């Protein structure tokens with residue numbers, strides 16, 4: 100275990116960093132010794148005091164101060180690591196090859212400046228040594244014993260913390276995290292910081308997927324208790340990607356990629372999770388890599404198309420507008436659901452170009468509709484918290500020639516909650532330009548009612564899970580009525596999603612719901628079929644007018 104262990108005290112060589120207190124004690128000691136020497140040298144006749152008694156007193160003083168210095172020095176290493184101080188000296192072991200003169204340099208090279216934990220270099224070096232040891236014992240029967248676990252942890256919510264407490268607060272909380280993790284790992288493994296809000300671990304004794312999962316869960320629990328900064332408390336969670344070497348790979352770069360994929364998987368299934376790399380996960384990773392490559396091409400070649408689902412007034416049955424829903428039929432992969440490729444595009448950093456091509460196509464299609472019809476467009480969760488979003492949307496619709504008053508942007512509660520301040524700014528900028536904002540899938544996310552009031556939304560879309568149950572479940576009826584009443588009080592319009600049966604539509608109309616969307620009124624259709632739908636619904640005259648208006 101020593102080979103990889105976080106040997107908190109044994110490997111620390113004294114003299115690396117002394118606290119001010121220990122230095123003061125040391126200085127007092129030197130002073131006392133000088134006085135003692137003076138006592139021995141100065142003749143008794145000059146002093147006119149009991150020189151022998153004084154000598155003993157100073158000797159006892161020097162002894163006491165020496166003990167005190169040793170005790171303080173040890174105590175400082177064991178206990179006096181405040182959450183705001185680097186924890187390096189309690190954790191970092193200098194590299195075995197370093198001689199004493201290179202010690203401090205070695206410490207810096209292998210340590211993370213902010214937290215004092217080991218850094219990436221330290222983990223990689225340790226990893227490579229352990230893989231070497233494993234390969235050397237490959238012929239040995241006890242091969243299994245040289246397997247080990249590696250893991251990466253990414254904190255969820257650090258962006259919001261940095262915004263709330265500023266950079267200094269964010270750094271202090273990162274140090275507290277580091278301290279907790281170091282204490283939790285204590286001698287059983289290596290914990291390092293890879294930069295930002297990412298930490299990495301090696302556990303020599305963990306050789307099974309279940310033990311790795313258990314270890315990840317314990318570490319996440321340790322992070323669950325609130326963190327404190329200047330009397331304010333904050334909670335954070337994290338997501339883990341773990342793997343057992345050699346199953347997860349032997350070359351660090353490949354291992355890191357697999358761990359990052361396992362970590363993505365944790366985030367995708369709901370944060371605060373642990374995913375251990377396995378053959379199943381590997382298969383999913385390969386499939387996602389294939390989808391990602393195909394999606395990148397599809398975006399460039401405008402092969403992802405918006406289809407349009409009608410939204411109908413429940414008060415007078417008129418057609419109000421359409422929601423654009425992304426559709427992608429790949430020649431090799433076949434139909435890929437937006438529920439799959441939108442989150443993947445977010446994860447792989449290609450959501451911005453995807454949104455851009457979809458909005459451009461959808462807005463262009465909407466310019467051919469009668470003026471009174473609106474276009475409702477889904478904004479991905481990442482973009483509602485990106486300050487550049489409003490500018491991008493407005494410039495696209497301006498280029499295409501769609502009046503901002505005809506555009507509605509659908510956002511979700513959960514997306515807004517990840518960074519409410521930026522989301523509020525994006526929403527405000529869009530509204531000022533005349534764009535309306537709808538809260539999509541209402542009732543399924545994690546929002547507060549207060550947020551509804553603060554955000555000054557225009558519309559709420561009740562999620563179809565409630566609508567499906569109408570007529571079959573009393574609770575759903577109460578929830579839908581309560582939402583409608585609350586929205587009426589707040590002056591918000593309401594669209595009910597996922598209406599498939601006539602009685603559902605009739606019930607919602609009776610309750611005062613404004614508009615409806617669902618298979619009962621029509622599925623999402625391509626641009627041309629949508630024109631045919633409009634013609635059927637509104638007659639040729641309306642479309643002719645739109646054509647004339649477009650010039």
Ligand code: C2E
Nearest residue numbers: 423424425437438441457477478479597598599616617618
């Ligand atoms: P959403 O925005 O809540 O869209 C409504 C979903 O419900 C659509 O699924 C639609 O086809 C489906 N739906 C509509 N009426 C009915 C009904 O009567 N019964 C049933 N069972 N389903 C109905 P779809 O198209 O698979 O989209 C799923 C989600 O993917 C959307 O949920 C939206 O969150 C996301 N999405 C779709 N297109 C885009 C897009 O262009 N951009 C972004 N960012 N997200 C999109």
Ligand code: MG
Nearest residue numbers: 422477509539
């Ligand atoms: Mg939607």
Ligand code: MG
Nearest residue numbers: 539540560596
């Ligand atoms: Mg929805």
